[in-house]
Amino acid sequence: MLAAHRRELILDAVRSRGSVRLRDLIDELGVSMATVRRDVTDLAERGLVARTHGAISPVHSANGDHSPPAPRAHSRPAPTDSALPGAGLTIGMLVPSATYYYPEVIRGARAAGADLGAHLVLGISHYNPEADRSRIDELLAGDVDGLIITVSDQLASTNATADWLAALPVPAVLVERPAELGTGLEHLDSVSSDHAYGACLGVRHLANLGHRSITLVTRRDSPNRALVERGYQAGIREMGIGPLPAVTTPHPEVNPAEFDEAISGVVADVTQRQVSAVLVHNDQDAIVMIQRLHASGVRVPDDVAIVAYDDEVAAIIDTPLTAIAPPKHAVGRAAVELLIARLAHVDERPVQHLSMLPELRIRQSCGATVASLTDS
Structure with a gap:
């Protein structure tokens, strides 16, 4: 994983959870303590995070509010056109891994968010079904407008995950987890590769x-x-x-x-x-x-x-x-585009289940x- 991408994941964790322990970052990113410390030092020197003993937290302004972060290195400039369809929206994204398969999905989602004016906040579950719900709860606590969700396992009628997904309070798009008939999730938009x-x-x-x-x-x-x-x-x-x-x-x-x-x-x-x-x-x-x-x-x-x-x-x-x-990048991009369109027309658009073909x-x-x- 490139350092720039890894540091974006660290910033997302700080934004969504507040204080984050360095030990947790080691487990989530699958890297050494030395690597995490280098990343944290770089982010702190650029004024993007505040360091405490064994942890990092958001930078606070004098009045106690979170100060807006400086522009990230290697990222697109934030759109300034308030007419963009995603302007002002915050999208929560849950993936099971930040080290295999899903980095390219994340990059596709980020690219679409940047083009459409939306901000993306990331949660990682490490293929732990219990962590799926915990990360979603954290994203919802951050007042996200909608969710892009890849849970740890495929969705089936016997899967308890389907119950809480069906009760989400905000619009959501399922990614790489098409809902089987009988799960009660057919009403959710989805984007998947046709494996x-x-x-x-x-x-x-x-x-x-x-x-x-x-x-x-x-x-x-x-x-x-x-x-x-x-x-x-x-x-x-x-x-x-x-x-x-x-x-x-x-x-x-x-x-x-x-x-x-x-x-x-x-x-x-x-x-x-x-x-x-x-x-x-x-x-x-x-x-x-x-x-x-x-x-x-x-x-x-x-x-x-x-x-x-x-x-x-x-x-x-x-x-x-x-x-x-x-088509991992295209899947991530399409998921953001679908969600932003859904947020603009909550009850007016037919539900879409998109299936994208892999290539040889x-x-x-x-x-x-x-x-x-x-x-x-």
């Missing part, structure tokens, strides 16, 4: 390269696992090839032994020529997969093709990963090139 389409796109690409033994690896705790599995099955049916048993892994930090066993099983299937291509959700696990394959003498893409899902870090390894890239980004790990696909 089923994304997985189908990955299978279609591998099949078009000639692969007929394509397996899927997913994280058991991923909110999008069911959607990715649905897309894999659809792609297999469309291309007329036989499905292989899907492999599910735990989070490697939760159960490293089971994770290693699952990855080793896929490597064994590849070496025994039972699998010729693998679609891996997500980038991090795809990187581990490539490392294990190389250690076993398997060449990527010569012996096996790999397609990753998420495209967060897929391009930066020694064997750049072909990846399915959800071809790199080295699948064995294809853009030129070869064009020629074929």
Whole structure:
């Protein structure tokens, strides 16, 4: 995460919660105490926060009010046109992570807010359902006009989260969490990536390269696992090839032994020529997969093709990963645009459930090139 983005997250935490402990920032941002201290020192020297022992708080003016912060480095200038549709609005945004997948969603939301004149305040839940509600309560206590919400898990009729979401006192847009029928949340606008389409796109690409033994690896705790599995099955049916048993892994930090066993099983299937291509959700696990394959003498893409899902870090390894890239920036931007339009016409607009298609980004790990696909 870039320092400028990290410092914006720190400022958002101070604005929404008041005093913030440095220890909490370490946990929320996933960085060291030294990094947090450097960030806090920079913000304090620019007059954006006040330092106390082990914590930071908003800067106060002489009359005790919060003084307006100085312009942030690397941010767009605040719009001055009061005619902008979002002028004067404060939007609360809840995301489960500030370090993987969601930074680009946040950037898209910030860009839309800046263009439309709205101010964005951020809350992070760290995939903790209890923290989802706590962060929302904090945002509501800050008098936000509306909310952009990504809860920790997918929404279902049996999910208790749906009950309190249905009772929100301000308009809200669900992001990357489409509400199933029966949740009682169909009245909320939503913006999501079509992850089923994304997985189908990955299978279609591998099949078009000639692969007929394509397996899927997913994280058991991923909110999008069911959607990715649905897309894999659809792609297999469309291309007329036989499905292989899907492999599910735990989070490697939760159960490293089971994770290693699952990855080793896929490597064994590849070496025994039972699998010729693998679609891996997500980038991090795809990187581990490539490392294990190389250690076993398997060449990527010569012996096996790999397609990753998420495209967060897929391009930066020694064997750049072909990846399915959800439109994260566009999702964040559309969510803000939808919410501001809803705030302007609360009861006059039809509810919108937007679904955006991921794209395939071809790199080295699948064995294809853009030129070869064009020629074929």
